[in-house]
Structure formats: C-alpha cells, structure tokens
Amino acid sequence: MRTRLTFSVHDLAETRFAVSPMWEVVTSCRTLAAATVPEPHRVWAGQVRPRLAAAGLDRGWLADMIPPAGHLPDFLNPSPTTASPELADELAAIAATGPEQVRRDLDQLAAERDGRLSPRLRSLHRAPETHLPRIVAEIEVYWQLAIAPYWDRIRAVLEADVFHRGRQVAEHGTADVLDRLHHTVRWAGDCLQLAERHCPVTRIETGAGLLLVPSVFAWPRVLTRSVAAEPPQLAYPARGIGALWERRTHAQLEALAAVIGRSRALILAELDSPASTTELAQRAGLSAAGVSQHLTALRAAGLTSAHRAGRAVLYSRTGLADALLTAQT
Template structure:
C-alpha cells in the first residue's frame, strides 16, 4: 500500500492549516452527491435555498462527481496557517496560463463548455471563477463559518496535544480509517498513488482538517511548488449540524449534576462557552460557571485561538464520559 516516508526534518516541518477555498470546493461536491454525505444534509437544505439565483456554473463544471482529479489551481495547499478567502483567491487568479492549461489537460474529454473557455483564455476564466467562488462562499459557507472554524481549531488543538504527549504516532493515530503510521512511514489507502513518496528533506506535510471532505480523505502531492498535504475530516464533524444537546450518561449526571455532565457530553469536539450555551439551552453565565468548576477539577483544559477560548476534555474526562455511557 502506498505511503509517505518521513525524515526527522520532515516531521519538524509538518504543520496544520485550514482553507476556506477548499471548503467551498468540497461543498460543491457535497451538493452534487448529498446522499453519500448524509451528515451534511441539514447544510445541504440550507445551502440550496441560499444559492438560488447564485451563478457558479464554471466552478460546478470544474468539480465533477465522481472527482478523480481536481486541477491544482482550484485549491492549492495554503502557505499560511489560516489564509483569508481573499488571499486564496489572489493565489488562484495569479496562476500562470501555462499551468492552467497543463492541469486542464488531465481532465476527461470532451471538456465542458465553460472549462474549454477557461483553457482558451485562462486570465479571464480565472477572474470569473474567483467571482463564482466568492459568491458561493458568501451565500452558502460564510454564514456557518464560525461553527466550522471552531471545529477545525478544536481538531488542531487536539492533534497538537496528542503530538506533544505521544509523538508522531499519536499525532496520526485515529486521524482517518484510511491513514496509519508505522515507524517512519505514513500509509494512506489511495488508488491514485502506487509507490511510496519520499518527502524532499525538510519539506514536511500539511495536515488540512476539512468538514466537507467527510467521509473521505485525500493525499495531494501533484504541485511541486507546494508542500504535499493530507486533507481529512476533523473529530466531531458528525455533530456539526446538530441543533439539540447531547444526552449525558445517567451515571455521569448522577455524579456531576445534569448541567455539568451535559457539557462534558457536548465536548466530543472542543467548543466555546457561547457555542455550548446555544447547544445546551443553558445560560452563558451558567455554562461559564460549570466550565470553571470542571476545569478546576481537572476535567477540562482551555485553549485560546484568536479571541475565542475553546474547552476540551482531558483524558480523565474522556474516560468518565466513555465509562458513564
């Protein structure tokens, strides 16, 4: 099975990023194949209504389903940790015409009409594509971005803590059913690659949590200008669109009280005070009080990302929740 061989320098250069552009592209895939991505059906219903009248025909033609190949210019691996959509679109529109044509040559023939137009005039076509991506983002993804971003931030926090305590094996453990780590080799079940990739010294790997890629994962190493990347769904994606609160285990509720047990049950993925209040129906001050008590008891840790504080279960709390269930 193909995989990636790491040197010590590669591990040192491995990093996380999130990509708004990538979520837009994967969101188009979700809309085209919603039945295979049932977790996202609540978003699909809202997005289809929000996209009524929004024109994104070129974007749609560039993202066929099933998608065996997507042009690299459509979602290059970000160089920054969390680039704005404007920055990603600037990189997209700056793609050299020769590179656009070369990547479009890999698509099945005949090319859809608007893709053929893009091949004839890459500069004009990329400008149109950037406008369509912006319109799709504004209508269908941006309203949900705070919730998506918190989930991704929580995944990065969780993996960073795993790496700090258990090394690379812990970092990749449980990342995705297709992914496994052994010795210096990361194995990825993917048909497109048949031989191991040996990373250039110090090049490293970019890990990209993406909600809309669920249930799949993708390894990308086609563009030599960018670091290779592994795109995978973050922990807790199954709860992303849930409106009701999780039911805490009865034994845990008897031990801690229902309010605190409910908060621990909700923290399958890290979340903020306001998000927990919205999901549980408890007041924000009450949630803040419970979180402070749980943190003092060693059941929660907190992490600041920008202006937001995310709470995450400790190992002890994880064992309590699993045991109580």
C-alpha cells in the first residue's frame, strides 16, 4: 500500500523529532516476535530472551498484543509531549488511555486475526480500565530486563541521529530531511509519500505537524501511528545501528587502567554486555567480592548502572564509561 501525507506550511512548522522509550519497547517486542531476528539485533536477542522467558514475559500481555507484522496497538505509543520523555511519563499516558482507543486497537488486531482474540485480549476489550495497570506493570518489568541495561547505548544512537537530522534541517531544510529519511519515504511537492505501508496515514482526522521518532529496533522499515486529533508519528531506523551491539576492542586499555586501576578498567571492558557480579568475576578472572567492591566504586563515579532482573542484578556501562573506553581505542 502507498499513502500520501499532505503538508501545509503549518504542518511543516509543527514537524519535530522525539526520542521515545515506548517506541523502543514496542519495536523491540516486534523484533523478538519475528521468526528470524534481524541480524543487527541477534546478539541483544540472545541475551534478553532467557531473562524474559524466566519472568514469563514471552507469553505475557506484550507478546499477545504485538505481532511480528501488521497492526501495532496505537495506545502503546502515546504522542511524546517533549523531545525526550521519560518512560514514566509515557506509561502514565498509557494508563490514562480511553477505553474507546483500546477497543479500536483490539478490533484492528481481531480483524487481522480472522476475528479472533485471545482470552486475555478479550478481557482487555471488555474492561480496559481494569487491565491497563497490569499492562503498565508488565512494561516496567520488560524495560528492566530488555532495555534498561542497554538504554545509555541505545539513547546515544538515537540522540546522535536527531543531532544529525537537525544539522540537515539547518543546512538544507525540512523537506530535504524528509526526503532522505528512508528509501520508502519521499517528499513530493506538498506531501510525503510513504510506500510499503500496512495502514494508511492521512490528514483527514490527525492533528497538525509530524512527529519523527528514530528507533534502533524499527529497522529495516518505517512504522507509523495515526490517531485522531494527534500529530501522526513516523518511527524510522536510526543511523548507526549496525555497530550498536558489536563487541568493542580496547587496544589502549592500559591508559585507562593507569587512571582508574587495571581491575576496574577490565570490568568496564567486560561490560560490553550487561552482567551480574558472578558473571563479571568469571569473565574478568577476579573474585566476586572484589568485583562487588569495584562495581560500588564505579557506580559512585557514574561509570556503571544497576538493573534488577528477577533475583539477579545486572550491571552495565553508562554513556560516560563508553566515552572513556572509546577515547582509548
């Protein structure tokens, strides 16, 4: 399907970018639901799938609502009110969704599933206000297991994309940026043409402007959201995702070790993927007690963060630590 989104001068003036945690939740769930996980994300999927299965989220609300293809429930992606909303803000918007919107989304899912919904989704259709808090609670758990340990890395890619597009706007104008967004998106005259669309996007009922949302998990396609009285959203693949999960080499680790100590530098280097204290001890060849002490110091310095995953605590590098390590390579 091909669709056309017309623009007035006001619509162009209201076009903006936003980094949305919920778009990463929804698109990452879709990535995991695929029969074959796209190549850029297989390392990530291999790490998070066992955690999600242990928590029962591989058969939870999100797994039920987010198919590998087709309609995505619009209520899961509320319009960002700022350029970089917090997850808590978006979850509050989801919890406040009107029952009519929830039922419209479920009706669309049912239409694509030969009129059938699972018992869980039928109960959501009957009483959205009862089940939305449970969905929000599940999203919070999913975030801690699948996204939070990697969020600094993901957000850095998203913000770099927005910075790049912002420079394009300054140098060439908004229309040029829209024309270069993705191979299925083309600017023509006063409208944006979108090819390979599952659902149409029009100006008939939507609000003014356009929200452009970079996403690491949307790759390789552009996803859209079109809800009455709200600006349409385009979630597009962010630049730089090809190297997002690659294990980094640290050829000049000695330089960083001279500043923070060899053991702490080694721990940071081993945190290319989030790990527990026990896992880090095994990777680095250090005692668990020693690793725990080093992690406490690194966390106090803003170089690591901790995220609960069931009974375990996973540690990951922060953006500051990534910058230090990158500077040494």
